[in-house]
Amino acid sequence: MPESHVHRRESLRGHLRDREVDAMLVSDLLNIRYLTGFTGSNAALLVHAADTATDETRTVFCTDGRYETQAAAQVPELEHLIDRASVVELARYAESRSATYRRVGFESQHVTVDGLDELSRTAPGVELVRAPGLVETLRLIKDESEIEALRMACAAADRALAGLIEHGGLRPGRTELAVARELESRMLDHGAAGPSFETIVATGANSAVPHHRPTDAELASGDFVKMDFGALVDGYHSDMTRTVVLGQPADWQREIYELVATAQAAGRDAIRLGTEVAEADTAARDVITEAGYGERFSHGLGHGVGLEIHEAPALSQRGAGTIEAGMAVTAEPGVYLPGRGGVRIEDTLVARADTPELLTLTTKELVIL
Secondary structure (H helix, E strand, O other): OHHHHHHHHHHHHHHHHHHOOOEEEEOOHHHHHHHHOOOOOOEEEEEEOOOEOOEOOOOEEEEOHHHHHHHHHHOOOOEEEEOOOHHHHHHHHHHHOOOOOOEEEEOOOOOOHHHHHHHHHHOOOOEEEEOOOHHHHHHOOOOHHHHHHHHHHHHHHHHHHHHHHHOOOOOOOOEHHHHHHHHHHHHHHOOOOEEOOOOEEEEHHHHHOOOOOOOOOEOOOOOEEEEEEOEEEOOEEOOEEEEEEOOOOOHHHHHHHHHHHHHHHHHHHOOOOOOEHHHHHHHHHHHHHHOOOHHHOOOOOEEEOOOOOOEEEEEOOOOOOEOOOOOEEEEOOEEEEOOOEEEEOEEEEEOOOOOOEEOOOOOOOOOEO
């Protein structure tokens, strides 16, 4: 994505000029990856506000000697410095050119108090300006290369679940841990670099725990089995939850499954451009509340996904902002009945001009195994 990275840095410069700072010291590795494509474990980036997309001579990248060759391949268009203390080295670089780098923004949401003290000692002639969340604001809106990575990650998860079911992986006697491990293995088989997060498999009463961690509990006939999982592709995370039932479902299981499916459809339909994120949550929540289960829907409708599994925006009652084209979000209402079982249905979607693009394609009909 070299052209995408150049464009992203240019977009960041607009924010820097609005903040009246000369440059931004980027220290968060995910934000560095977003802006440069670099995937190593140590780096920093000094983005100058006045550079142009065709002349980035004052934007400087720093990493350590372990990544010199990798950086040359992944970030060929920028000047490189090599130093283990990459953030401090770029502060030193700015100090040595303080006429150019008079006011430098830094990621105050990521820099520790001790880290700021060290930067201040290193660059006493530079005014360090708190500038939290600037890159994250850019990351809210995914470009088409990011959406394609998300699409591939969702496809890997879809295919993994299809293979698990097709080959009898969900059956009485198997443990939650065994199912989780097989799902993760199958995602790798379908092109994932790894799971997006620790896979959740919850059977029976455990399915009433929203973030249950898999155990040696065995699947049994009559159980709900809730699976929340995702695949990691090119650094981007998918997120999907499906709940199935082993054997013929009881009336209460059909009731809450249909309720959650209806709420999830309402939440998905509310992910429209210009809609307040809290309104999308309300659309799903009202369905569940009106059915008398409001207290059993204990989390928000969803969240953003991208380079992190949980990122902005938050689709919840406390969430702020509106849905914009290119936002990648989840819709995942649930109803959880302690001691009995629970249902969550979750998709990853991208907000589009007309209707949201659904990236997770596994059926949301109740699957009876």
